[in-house]
Amino acid sequence: MTNMSLPDQPAADTTAPTRRQVRSWALWDWATQPFNSVILTFVFVSLYLVSDAFLPPEVAALNEDGELVCSRAVDAATAYCQGLSDLSAWYGWVTFAAGILVLLLAPVLGQRADAAGTKKRWVMGGTIALALMQFALLFTFTDPVFFWYGAIVVALGSVASEIAGVNYNAMLWQVSTPKTVGRVSGLGWGLGYIGGILALVIVVVLTQFEWFGMDTSNGLAYRLIALGAAVWTIVFALPFFFFVPEAPPHPERPRVGFFRGYVVLVKDIGALFRTNRPTAWFLIASAVYRDGLAGVFAFGGVLAAVSFGFSATEVIVFGIALNLVAGVSTIIAGRLDDRFGARNVIVWALAILIVSALFVFFFREGGKTIFWVGGIILSAAVGPAQASSRALLARLAPGDMQGEIFGLYATTGRVMSFLSPLLWALFIGAFGATHFGILGIVIILAIGLVLLLMVRLPRHERIADIG
Numbered sequence: 457m458t459n460m461s462l463p464d465q466p467a468a469d470t471t472a473p474t475r476r477q478v479r480s481w482a483l484w485d486w487a488t489q490p491f492n493s494v495i496l497t498f499v500f501v502s503l504y505l506v507s508d509a510f511l512p513p514e515v516a517a518l519n520e521d522g523e524l525v526c527s528r529a530v531d532a533a534t535a536y537c538q539g540l541s542d543l544s545a546w547y548g549w550v551t552f553a554a555g556i557l558v559l560l561l562a563p564v565l566g567q568r569a570d571a572a573g574t575k576k577r578w579v580m581g582g583t584i585a586l587a588l589m590q591f592a593l594l595f596t597f598t599d600p601v602f603f604w605y606g607a608i609v610v611a612l613g614s615v616a617s618e619i620a621g622v623n624y625n626a627m628l629w630q631v632s633t634p635k636t637v638g639r640v641s642g643l644g645w646g647l648g649y650i651g652g653i654l655a656l657v658i659v660v661v662l663t664q665f666e667w668f669g670m671d672t673s674n675g676l677a678y679r680l681i682a683l684g685a686a687v688w689t690i691v692f693a694l695p696f697f698f699f700v701p702e703a704p705p706h707p708e709r710p711r712v713g714f715f716r717g718y719v720v721l722v723k724d725i726g727a728l729f730r731t732n733r734p735t736a737w738f739l740i741a742s743a744v745y746r747d748g749l750a751g752v753f754a755f756g757g758v759l760a761a762v763s764f765g766f767s768a769t770e771v772i773v774f775g776i777a778l779n780l781v782a783g784v785s786t787i788i789a790g791r792l793d794d795r796f797g798a799r800n801v802i803v804w805a806l807a808i809l810i811v812s813a814l815f816v817f818f819f820r821e822g823g824k825t826i827f828w829v830g831g832i833i834l835s836a837a838v839g840p841a842q843a844s845s846r847a848l849l850a851r852l853a854p855g856d857m858q859g860e861i862f863g864l865y866a867t868t869g870r871v872m873s874f875l876s877p878l879l880w881a882l883f884i885g886a887f888g889a890t891h892f893g894i895l896g897i898v899i900i901l902a903i904g905l906v907l908l909l910m911v912r913l914p915r916h917e918r919i920a921d922i923g
Contacts, residue, residue, distance in 0.1 A: 472633065473630065473631045473632060473633070476695075476699050477630075477631050477699055477700055477701070478631045478632070478640055478643070479695070480695035480696050480698070480699040480700050481624075481627065481628075481630075481631040481640070481644065481696060481700050482640070482643045482644040482647050483647060483692055483693070483695050483696060484579070484583070484624055484644070484692075484693055484696045485644040485645060485647050485648030485651070486647040486648055486650070486651035486692050487583070487651070487688065487689050487690075487691075487692035487693040487696070488583065488586065488617060488620070488621075488648070488689055488693070489648040489649070489651040489652040489655065490651065490652065490655040490684075490685040490688050490689070491586060491590060491613060491617060491685060491689065492617075492648075492652065493652030493655060493656060493775065493779060494652070494655050494656060494659060494681060494685055495590065495593070495610065495613070495682060495685055496610070496614070497753060497775070498656060498771065498772055498775045499656075499659055499678070499681060499772070500593065500610070500678055500681060500682055501547065501610060503678070504596075504675060504678040505543075505547065505596070505603065505606050505607065505610065506540065506543040506544050506547055507540070507543075508536070508539070508540065509598040509675055510543060510598070510599070510600050510602070510603040510606075511536070511539040511540070511543070511600065512539070512600055515535050515536055515539045516536070516539075518534060518535060518536040519536045543603065546603070546604075546607065547607050547610075550604075550607040550608060550610075550611045551607075551610075551611050551614065553611065554611035554612065554614045554615050557615050558614075558615055558618045558619070561615075561619060562618060562619060562622050562864075563864050565578060565619060565622070565623075569623050569626070569703075573702060573703050573704050573705030574702070574703075574705075575623040575624075575626055575627050575702070575703045576623070576627065576700060576701070576702040576703065577702070578619065578620065578622075578623040579620045579623045579624045579627070579696065580620075580693075580696075580697055581620070582616045582617065582618075582619045582620025582621075582623070583616075583620050583689065583690075583693045583696075584690075585612075585613075585616035585620075586613050586616040586617050586620065586689060587686045587687075587689040587690045587693075588686070589609050589610070589612050589613035589616060590613060590682050590683070590685045590686035590689065591682070591683060591686040592609045593606060593609055593610070593679060593682035593683075594679045594680070594682055594683045595679070596609070596675065596678075596679060596682075597674055597675060597679075598674050598675040622865075625846055625849075625850075625865070626703075626861070627700065627703060628640065628641060628846065628847070628850045629850055630700070630701065630703055631700065632850075634851070635794060636794060637793075637794070637847050637850055637851065638790050638791070638792075638793025638794040638798060638801075638843075638844065638847040639787075639790035639791050639793065639794050640790070641790060641793070641843045641844070641846045641847040641850070642786050642787050642788075642789055642790020642791070642793060642839075642840070642843040642844075642847075643787055643790060644843070645783075645786040645787075645790075645839050645842055645843035645846075646783045646784065646786040646787035646790070646839065646843075647783070648783070649779045649780070649782045649783030649786060649839055650779070650780070650783040650784075651692070652775075652779040652783075653776050653779040653780050653783065655685070655688065656772055656775055656776045656779065657776060658684070659681060659772065660769070660772055660773070660776070662677070662681075663677075663769075725864070732852070734852060734911055734912060734913055735849070735852040735853060735861065737907075737910070737911045738848065738849065738852055738908070738911050739849075739861075739864055739865060740907065741904055741907035741908040741910070741911055742845050742849070742865070742904070742908070744875065744900060744903050744904035744907055745802075745806055745841070745900070745901055745903075745904020745905060745907075745908065746842070746845065746904070747875045747876050747900055747904075748809075748875075748876055748897055748898075748900035748901035748904055749809075749838050749841055749842060749901075750876060751876030751877070751880065751896075751897040751900065752809065752813075752834055752838055752897060753778075753838070755876075755880055755893060755897065756774075756778070756831065756834075764820075764823065764824050764827045766824065766827075774828070774831065777828075777831075777832065777835075778831060778832070778834075778835035779835070781832050781835045781836050782835040782836065782838055782839035783839065785835075785836040785837070785839055785840055786839030786840055786842070786843050789801055789805075789839070789840030789843065789844065790840075790843060790844075790847075792840075793840075793843070793844045793847055798844040798845070798847045798848035798851065799844075799848060799908065799911075799913060801840050801841070801844040802840075802841050802844045802845060802848065802908060803905065803908065803909065804837075805837040805838070805840045805841035805844070806837075806841060806901055806904065806905040806908070807905065808833065808834075808836070808837040809834055809837045809838065809841070809901050810898055810901050810902055810905070812830050812833040812834050812837070813830070813834065813894055813897060813898045813901070814894075814898060815829075815830050815833075816830035816831070816834075816894060817891060817892075817894045817895060817898075820891055849861065849865055852913075875900050876896065876897055876900050878896075879893075879895075879896030879897070879899055879900060880893040880896045880897065881893075881896075882896060883895050883896040884896075
C-alpha cells in the first residue's frame with residue numbers, strides 16, 4: 457500500500473476552540489450513548505424486544521415455569537425457543553435494512569454537508585430524530601403485533617444516530633488542533649462510555665427498587681426506560697446545539713442535487729485512491745478491525761450469559777464495569793494518541809484485544825473470574841482503538857472532504873459489518889459450543905491489524921507517530 461500525496465488539512469481558524477466548545481462537542485457522545493448501551497445492547501432490545509413478551513401467548517406459556525434454557529440441545533427444539541430465535545432473526549433483518557439505508561445515505565449527505573457548511577444542522581436534525589424514535593418506543597406494548605413496530609423504530613433510530621454521527625465526527629477539527637485532536641476525540645468517546653455507565657446504573661437502581669411500587673405490566677418499565685433515554689438525549693445535546701459553531705462551507709466542493717451527489721461520490725472515491733491512497737486503505741483496514749471491536753461488545757453479553765453462566769443482573773453489572781473501564785482508558789489514551797501517534801495506539805490496542813480474547817478462550821475453565829479479567833482488559837483496549845481511529849482519520853482526510861470521508865467511514869464499517877457475526881456463527885456451528893465464537897472475532901481483529909500495518913501514512917502523520 458503505497459504512500460501518495462498528502463491530504464490538505466482543514467483551513468486554519470484564527471480563533472482557537474474554547475474549552476466550552478470542546479466540552480459541548482464531547483457531550484454529544486454522552487447524550488446519545490444511552491441509545492447504544494441501554495436501548496440497543498443491554499436492556500431494551502436484548503431483555504424486552506426479542507423476549508417472550510412478543511411471542512404468541514400459547515407459545516410463551518410453554519416456558520411458564522422459566523426452566524427452559526434455549527442454549528441446551530434438549531430445549532432448543534421447542535416451539536418456545538424457535539419463537540425466540542425467529543424474533544432475533546427478524547430483528548436482524550430489520551437492522552440489516554437500516555444498515556443499507558446508512559450505506560446509501562451517509563457519504564452523499566456528508567458530501568452535501570461539506571459543500572454547504574451544514575454539518576451542525578445535520579447533527580441537530582439527526583439528534584432530534586433519534587430522540588423522537590426513542591420517545592416512540594414508549595408505545596411498544598407487549599403484544600406480538602407491536603414487535604415489528606418496535607424493531608422498525610429502533611432501526612430508524614440507528615439510522616438517525618449514524619447520520620448525525622457522521623457529521624459530528626467530521627466536526628472534530630472545529631474543536632481541536634493538530635496537537636489536541638487525539639485527546640479531544642478520546643474525551644468524546646470517554647464521556648460516551650461514562651454516560652452509558654450512569655444510564656445503566658439508573659436502570660439497575662430502578663429495577664432493584666422494583667420501580668418504587670409502580671405497576672410495570674404491559675412492558676411499562678422498558679417503555680419508560682426508552683422515554684428516559686429520549687429525554688436524556690435532548691437535555692445533554694443542548695450544549696452542542698448552543699455552543700459548537702457551524703462549519704463554514706467549502707466553495708471548492710460542488711453543490712449538486714441529491715442524486716447527482718452519487719456521481720460526485722464515485723468520482724471522489726476514484727480520486728481518493730489516486731491522490732490520497734493512505735486514506736482509502738485506512739478506510740478499508742479500519743472497517744475490518746472496527747467490525748471486530750463491535751463484535752466484542754455485541755457478543756460479550758451472550759458469552760457472559762451462555763458460556764459463563766452470568767444472570768441478567770450480572771450481565772448488566774458486567775456492562776457497567778466494561779463501560780467504566782473503557783471510558784477512563786479512552787480519555788487517558790487520547791493523550792497518548794497526541795504524544796505517540798494515533799496508529800501506534802490502535803496497533804497496541806488491537807494487539808491487547810487479540811491476546812486477552814485468546815486468554816479468555818484458553819483459560820475459560822476458570823469460570824467467571826477469567827471472563828471478568830479478560831473482559832476488563834478487552835474493554836480497556838476497545839475505547840482507545842475507536843477514539844484513535846477517529847483521530848487518525850481526521851488527520852488523514854482532505855480538509856474539504858471531512859464530512860464525506862466520515863460518511864465513507866460509516867459506510868465501509870457497514871459494508872464489513874457482516875464479518876464478525878459470520879465468523880462467530882461459523883465457529884460455533886463447526887465446533888458446537890458458544891465460546892468458539894471468540895476465535896471468529898479474534899480472526900477479524902487480526903486481519904484488521906495486519907491491514908493497518910500495511911498502510912503507509914503520509915509524512916505528517918508519521919511525525920505525529922514519533923511524537
